[in-house]
Amino acid sequence: MTDTIISFTPVLAALVSLIAVIPIALLRKKPNLREIATFAAGIVKFLLVLSMLPAILSGSKIEYTLWQILPNMAIEFRVDSMGMLFGLVASSLWIITSLYSIGYMRGLKEHSQTRFFSFFAVSLSATIGVAFSANLFTLYLFYEMLSLATYPLVTHHQDKEARTGGRTYLTYLLTTSIGFVLPALIFVYLKTGSSMDFVPGGFLEGHIGAEAALLLLLLFTFGFAKAGIMPFHSWLPGAMVAPTPVSALLHAVAVVKVGVFCILRVYSGVFGIDFLCDLNLGTIITWIAAFTIVVSSLVALSQDNLKRRLAFSTIGQLSYIVLGMALLTPKGVSGGIMHIAMHAFGKITLFFCAGAIFEATGRKYISQMVGIGKQMPITMAAFFIGSLSVIGIPLAGGFWSKFYLLLGTVEDGQWTMLVVLLTSSLLNAAYFFPISFRAFFCKPEDSQFENKVDEAHPCAVIALATTALITAILFVYPEPFFSLAEAAAAKFTNP
Amino acid sequence: MTEQAPALILLIPFLTSILVAMIGIAYRGICWYLALISLAGSVCASFTTLIRVLDEGVIRYHMGGWAPPFGIEFRVDALNALVSIAVSVVAFITLVYSKERVETESPNKVSQYYTLFLLLITGLLGIVLTGDAFNLYVLLEVSALTSYALIAMGPKRATLAAFKYLIMGTIGASFYLLGVGYLYIKTGSLNMFDIQEQIVANDLQQSPTILVAFILITVGLWIKMAFFPLHAWLPNSYAFAPTTSSSIMGPLVTKVMIYVMVRMVLTVFGPVYTFEVLNWNEIVVWLSVIAILASSIGALAQTDLRKMLTFLIIAEVGYMVGGTWLANEAGMTGTIYHIISDAFMTLCVFLFAGIIFAKTNRRDINAVDGMFKKMPMTMIGFIVGAFSLIGIPPTAGFFSKWYLIQGGIESGNWEYVVALLISSLINAVLFFRIIEIAFFGRKPVEGHDHHHGDLHSKICEAPASQLISLWGTAAILLLIGLYNKDIAGIIQDFLLQFNLATGG
Numbered sequence: 001m002t003d004t005i006i007s008f009t010p011v012l013a014a015l016v017s018l019i020a021v022i023p024i025a026l027l028r029k030k031p032n033l034r035e036i037a038t039f040a041a042g043i044v045k046f047l048l049v050l051s052m053l054p055a056i057l058s059g060s061k062i063e064y065t066l067w068q069i070l071p072n073m074a075i076e077f078r079v080d081s082m083g084m085l086f087g088l089v090a091s092s093l094w095i096i097t098s099l100y101s102i103g104y105m106r107g108l109k110e111h112s113q114t115r116f117f118s119f120f121a122v123s124l125s126a127t128i129g130v131a132f133s134a135n136l137f138t139l140y141l142f143y144e145m146l147s148l149a150t151y152p153l154v155t156h157h158q159d160k161e162a163r164t165g166g167r168t169y170l171t172y173l174l175t176t177s178i179g180f181v182l183p184a185l186i187f188v189y190l191k192t193g194s195s196m197d198f199v200p201g202g203f204l205e206g207h208i209g210a211e212a213a214l215l216l217l218l219l220f221t222f223g224f225a226k227a228g229i230m231p232f233h234s235w236l237p238g239a240m241v242a243p244t245p246v247s248a249l250l251h252a253v254a255v256v257k258v259g260v261f262c263i264l265r266v267y268s269g270v271f272g273i274d275f276l277c278d279l280n281l282g283t284i285i286t287w288i289a290a291f292t293i294v295v296s297s298l299v300a301l302s303q304d305n306l307k308r309r310l311a312f313s314t315i316g317q318l319s320y321i322v323l324g325m326a327l328l329t330p331k332g333v334s335g336g337i338m339h340i341a342m343h344a345f346g347k348i349t350l351f352f353c354a355g356a357i358f359e360a361t362g363r364k365y366i367s368q369m370v371g372i373g374k375q376m377p378i379t380m381a382a383f384f385i386g387s388l389s390v391i392g393i394p395l396a397g398g399f400w401s402k403f404y405l406l407l408g409t410v411e412d413g414q415w416t417m418l419v420v421l422l423t424s425s426l427l428n429a430a431y432f433f434p435i436s437f438r439a440f441f442c443k444p445e446d447s448q449f450e451n452k453v454d455e456a457h458p459c460a461v462i463a464l465a466t467t468a469l470i471t472a473i474l475f476v477y478p479e480p481f482f483s484l485a486e487a488a489a490a491k492f493t494n495p
Numbered sequence: 496m497t498e499q500a501p502a503l504i505l506l507i508p509f510l511t512s513i514l515v516a517m518i519g520i521a522y523r524g525i526c527w528y529l530a531l532i533s534l535a536g537s538v539c540a541s542f543t544t545l546i547r548v549l550d551e552g553v554i555r556y557h558m559g560g561w562a563p564p565f566g567i568e569f570r571v572d573a574l575n576a577l578v579s580i581a582v583s584v585v586a587f588i589t590l591v592y593s594k595e596r597v598e599t600e601s602p603n604k605v606s607q608y609y610t611l612f613l614l615l616i617t618g619l620l621g622i623v624l625t626g627d628a629f630n631l632y633v634l635l636e637v638s639a640l641t642s643y644a645l646i647a648m649g650p651k652r653a654t655l656a657a658f659k660y661l662i663m664g665t666i667g668a669s670f671y672l673l674g675v676g677y678l679y680i681k682t683g684s685l686n687m688f689d690i691q692e693q694i695v696a697n698d699l700q701q702s703p704t705i706l707v708a709f710i711l712i713t714v715g716l717w718i719k720m721a722f723f724p725l726h727a728w729l730p731n732s733y734a735f736a737p738t739t740s741s742s743i744m745g746p747l748v749t750k751v752m753i754y755v756m757v758r759m760v761l762t763v764f765g766p767v768y769t770f771e772v773l774n775w776n777e778i779v780v781w782l783s784v785i786a787i788l789a790s791s792i793g794a795l796a797q798t799d800l801r802k803m804l805t806f807l808i809i810a811e812v813g814y815m816v817g818g819t820w821l822a823n824e825a826g827m828t829g830t831i832y833h834i835i836s837d838a839f840m841t842l843c844v845f846l847f848a849g850i851i852f853a854k855t856n857r858r859d860i861n862a863v864d865g866m867f868k869k870m871p872m873t874m875i876g877f878i879v880g881a882f883s884l885i886g887i888p889p890t891a892g893f894f895s896k897w898y899l900i901q902g903g904i905e906s907g908n909w910e911y912v913v914a915l916l917i918s919s920l921i922n923a924v925l926f927f928r929i930i931e932i933a934f935f936g937r938k939p940v941e942g943h944d945h946h947h948g949d950l951h952s953k954i955c956e957a958p959a960s961q962l963i964s965l966w967g968t969a970a971i972l973l974l975i976g977l978y979n980k981d982i983a984g985i986i987q988d989f990l991l992q993f994n995l996a997t998g999g
Contacts, residue, residue: 069889070897070980141888148887158935166931174923178886179916186900 005055005062010077010132013048013087014142017041017094018125021118028114035102038117042095045128049087056084057483063134073189073196075141078134081488082268082337085481086261087131089344090254094124096463100352101245103459107359110243116156120246122149127254130261136185136196136270139262140177143224146258147173150250154242165241172225172235180223184216188270198265200491202272210279213271217281220266221288226259227322228315230292236315240307244355247307252314252347257340260321264337268492273328285326290420292319297427304365306354309431310347316424317343317390323417324405332408334489339401341481345471346389346398352464353383356456361449366435371447373439376455380439382468387432389471392425397474400482497547501556501569503540504579505620507533508586512613519606526609527594533613534590537583537620545576549985555626563626563686570626570688573989574761574831577982578754579623581835584971585746585842586616592846592964593739596853600737601648608648612743615641619751628675628763629685631755632668635719639664642748645740646732656731663718663728670715677708678763687763694765700772705764709773712759720752722816723786726809734802734858738849741801746841749808750834753815757830760819766993770822776906783817784914786810791921799858801848803925804841807884810918811837817911818899823996824987826902829895831986836883836891836975843880843968847873850957850965866933870956872966874933879969881926883976886919891975898983906996 020041027034052062062079069075079087101120105113126149129142147170155166189196191207204213225232239251250256267276267285276282293316300312317339324336356379357372358364373380385396392402402425409418455461474481511533519526548554548571556569571579590612597608618638625631643664647657679685681704682693699705714725721729729749733741760769770776787810794806811833818830850873855862867874883892896915903912956962975982 067977068980069977070894071984075889137888144887148882152934155934163931163935167927170923170927174885175920178919178923182886182896183900183904183912183916186897187904190901190904 003060005060006064007052007062008064009048009052010062010079011064011066013045013052013091014077014125014128014132016045016048016125017121017128020121024118024121025114031106031113034114034117035098038098038121039095041121042091042098042124045124046091046095049084049091049128052079053084053088053480056081057480057487059487069137072194073135073137075138076134076197077129077132077138078198079132081484081491082261082264083131083133085337085341085484085488086257087128088480088484089257089341090124090127090131093249093253093344093348093467096466097245097249097348100248100355100460100463101243103457103461103463104243104245104355104359107457107460108243110156112156115152116243119149119152120249123153123250123254127258130258133265134197136188136198136266139265140181140185143181143226143258143262144177146255147177147226150246150255153246153250154239156243156246157241162241165238168238169235172232176223176225176232180219184219184223187212187216196270198269200268200272202268202270202275204271205275205278213275213279214281214284217271217276217285220270221263221285221322224259224262224266226255227263228256228259228292228318229288229322230295230315233292233296233315237308237311240305240311244307244351244358247311248348248351248355251311252351253344256314256318257344260318260340263322264325267325268333268488273333273493276326277328282326282328286323286414286417289319289323289326290417292316293323293420293424294427297424297431301427301431304367306357306364306366306369306435307351309366310350310354313390313428313431314347316428317347320402320405320421320424323421324408327405327408327412327414327417328493329408329411330489330493331404331411333492334485335401335404335406335408337488338404338478338481338485339398341485342389342397342401342474342478345467345474346386346396349382349386349464349467349471350390352460352467353379353386356460356464359460360456361453368448369435370438371442371444371449372453373436373441374447375449375453378455378461378465380436382464383439384436385468385471387428387436389474391428391432393429395475396471397478398471399475400478497543500540500543500547501554501571501624502558504537504544504583504624505617507536507540508613508620509617512610512617515606515613516610519609523605526606527590527597530590530609530613531587534583534587534616537616538580538587541576541580541583544571545573545580548573548576563689567630568626568686569624571624573985574754574758575623577831577985578751578834579620581838582616582619582623582747582751585838586612586743588842588964588967589739589743589846591967592742592849592961594960595958596737596739596849596961599853600739604648608645608739611641611644612739614638615645615743619747622751623754626687627685628678628687628690632672632675635668635671635755638748638751639668639719642740642744645744646736648740649736652731653735653737656728656735660728660732663725667715667718670711670718672715674708674711674715677704677711681705681708687758690763691765694768700768705768706773709764709769713756716752716756716759717816720749720756720812720816721809722782722812723790723809726790726812729809730802730805733805733808734799738801738845738852742842742845742849745804745808745845746838749812750838750841753812753830753834756816757819757827757834761827761993766822766995770820776820776822777908779820780817780908780911783813783820784910786813786816787914787918791918794925795921798860800851800860800862800929801845801858803860804844804848807844807922807925808841811841814895814899814915814918817908817914818902821899821902821906821908821911823902823906824990825898825905825997827990827993827995828983828986829898829900829902832898832979832983833895835982836895836972839968839971839975840880840883840892843965843972844877844884846961846965846968847877847880850961853961854955854957860929861932863929863933865936869954871954872962873957876962876965876969878930879972881922881930883972885923885926889973889976891972891979894976894979894983
């Protein structure tokens with residue numbers, strides 16, 4: 001049996017970056033000290049999350065009730081294996097991203113850096129809040145907080161393009177969260193009369209019929225539009241107007257993963273795998289996800305703007321996670337959860353590289369990057385490792401999650417989904433490999449670089465090399481993410 | 496002292512208003528301080544009253560010692576106590592805000608302004624506290640007459656708007672008076688509680704006279720609260736009044752009228768008569784849906800900041816009329832909770848509009864151009880109010896919608912649920928339009944390698960008194976949200992006696 005530990009640590013882990021906003025704002029005149037404050041907050045946050053890891057790995061849960069806000073509903077935190085996995089990914093990558101941000105923002109002499117770092121910290125608070133939410137209401141609270149806190153980051157440049165991107169961003173995210181999730185939330189609250197606590201195995205069974213269940217499932221799946229399931233995906237390419245560190249951490253890791261994380265939580269903790277199985281609802285979701293996977297990969301092929309190609313790739317990869325969960329088999333679920341971590345490290349590397357290229361050369365388009373491998377070898381080597389991971393080829397961590405997803409389809413005999421996953425991997429290879437190939441192997445006369453170009457700011461290079469290294473290490477040693485995903489999947493499928 | 500608290504709530508501002516009128520002409524500087532002290536007294540008395548109500552139950556206070564049904568009775572239960580707190584606190588905050596503004600907006604009428612201000616508050620508090628239907632009419636006129644004058648203190652267009660308001664307000668009040676007259680004919684009583692007892696005792700529920708009284712009173716109140724399509728008087732009156740006047744009337748007048756409507760439905764006619772004998776629930780809820788959608792769309796069309804906000808008030812009135820006629824506990828809880836939370840939300844955004852007008856002397860939305868740089872503190876206060884109107888947790892507005900939507904789902908009025916959600920989304924559009932202008936400036940620059948020279952304007956915040964009032968309101972919005980369980984608990988305990996429908 002699992003035992004429950006009451007501890008303030010999860011609250012502190014979520015709040016520490018929110019508190020860090022105060023020193024960051026106060027030190028706005030001293031950029032070096034301000035950045036130290038960001039780092040300090042990042043390291044403290046990571047250590048707080050890490051300190052809870054042993055307990056979680058041994059099968060305990062950590063809980064804390066912060067505030068009783070409605071009768072039998074509270075702002076409550078609970079750390080379990082899945083939340084731990086996401087919390088680790090987000091908090092560790094924040095430290096590396098901060099390093100990268102410093103290089104990027106200073107290299108480009110961006111304005112309003114204090115605002116940038118402040119809202120970055122707020123966003124991370126919201127992300128960890130989502131990861132450690134104990135019930136649907138707390139989850140929604142932090143979900144909304146994240147939408148709003150990231151708006152100033154997306155629109156950082158304050159030009160026309162940023163305004164358009166920001167409008168799309170908020171329109172999609174707020175319309176879906178207020179229009180779909182909120183009524184679904186209240187409906188669940190009314191029908192079950194419960195505290196909406198996530199329990200492995202769900203709590204909806206017996207309270208609603210099949211039609212209502214289907215409707216709720218769709219409301220939640222599309223309502224958490226941060227997951228980028230088509231047709232509610234357009235905000236993500238639009239959000240690429242943000243500075244690259246934002247695209248990297250928020251739109252490859254924190255924000256989008258919060259979307260899928262919410263979906264996984266609702267499937268596992270509200271509906272319950274068994275209930276979904278009984279009503280055969282998993283199939284519908286797998287088809288929706290499969291559609292997104294194939295279409296977004298095809299769209300990615302046609303993009304010449306590197307960041308947009310990465311964005312469409314992200315949309316596809318997010319649906320892998322949803323697909324894995326919707327397979328409703330232990331291997332599929334654990335593959336999906338693992339993919340949160342594996343994709344995060346791979347994709348953030350790719351975004352770091354895109355940003356480094358932009359900072360060093362000012363180029364955004366893939367067609368302008370022929371021959372860049374000779375100029376920026378470290379960056380492009382990291383890019384190669386990152387793309388290996390996203391495609392799912394050995395020597396990078398992404399292999400394991402994709403492998404488990406494939407096992408999941410076989411386990412359940414879902415041959416169509418197996419074909420979808422394999423096709424998509426081919427497409428991924430088709431849109432990633434040419435970039436690396438033409439960067440390194442091109443005839444001297446084809447090269448787009450006449451003059452020597454240096455690598456980007458050292459901070460940025462260190463950051464992208466680190467994430468690339470972690471991606472490679474995760475292939476050899478996929479811990480603790482492997483055990484966490486396995487434990488979570490075991491609990492969800494066999495409550 | 497505590498036994499007299501219910502009377503003191505309105506006697507303090509009333510007596511002070513006379514004092515201000517007498518000595519204010521000679522000593523202009525003292526008016527604000529006198530008003531401040533009196534409203535502080537009022538706030539304290541309101542809280543004392545609420546605590547007493549929660550301890551002892553209903554307080555029956557006989558004015559001058561005359562027993563009802565002949566004397567005027569103040570009958571204070573949890574409902575009035577809560578609303579009177581909201582009224583006195585909003586008045587207090589607005590007064591803090593008014594300190595500099597009155598001096599600039601109506602320099603020659605400072606004492607007159609504060610006299611009228613205090614009389615308006617006296618009227619509104621009286622309406623909330625009284626247990627006598629005719630006495631309520633008198634106080635209705637007290638507050639209405641003072642509002643006309645407060646609006647007419649504004650620039651030229653305000654005079655016409657005030658005249659229009661006067662006509663409509665008088666019609667509304669006459670309807671109400673006529674309705675009370677019919678009730679008096681049938682029941683021989685003016686005491687609200689007594690009327691209800693007489694209706695039940697004499698089995699008057701099928702009487703056409705009571706029906707006519709009900710219609711007259713309801714329509715009269717709908718005019719006074721600007722329920723769409725009877726709202727035409729409101730936008731211009733509040734948009735052109737001095738900012739101090741609109742900051743007090745925008746949040747309070749319509750909300751107090753909602754309170755009267757709830758009081759009439761619950762105490763005078765009784766929920767059985769309103770919801771079961773008449774059973775117009777579906778029609779009224781549909782009317783409210785139309786009201787919510789029409790006025791939200793109306794708000795979208797406005798380019799004048801305060802006028803846009805007035806349309807939001809009208810939409811919120813739709814929320815509450817609909818919430819009442821959902822005829823269940825959750826809907827009624829939502830309505831009463833929303834009276835309180837909406838008073839503060841509206842106050843917050845009106846104070847913001849006032850501050851912007853004071854700074855820029857412009858009414859249009861584009862006046863907020865680049866305000867995140869110039870007045871960051873003001874914008875933070877505004878954002879809390881805006882988020883509350885959109886309904887983002889944990890602000891008060893989220894929980895109003897929570898209860899109201901819950902009521903809509905329970906009674907199966909899905910059209911109402913959808914209307915609320917659409918209205919939230921429209922609010923999001925409205926407020927993010929403002930936030931966008933404030934953040935980007937009106938003409939964002941092309942391309943990204945520019946230096947934002949124009950955005951680096953100096954910080955020039957609003958005066959402390961205005962900033963404090965804005966931040967105070969924002970803080971209260973968060974507190975009402977975080978303590979919604981306790982407030983809703985008081986409301987639900989109060990509603991128990993009416994046996995409203997619960998559950999799905």
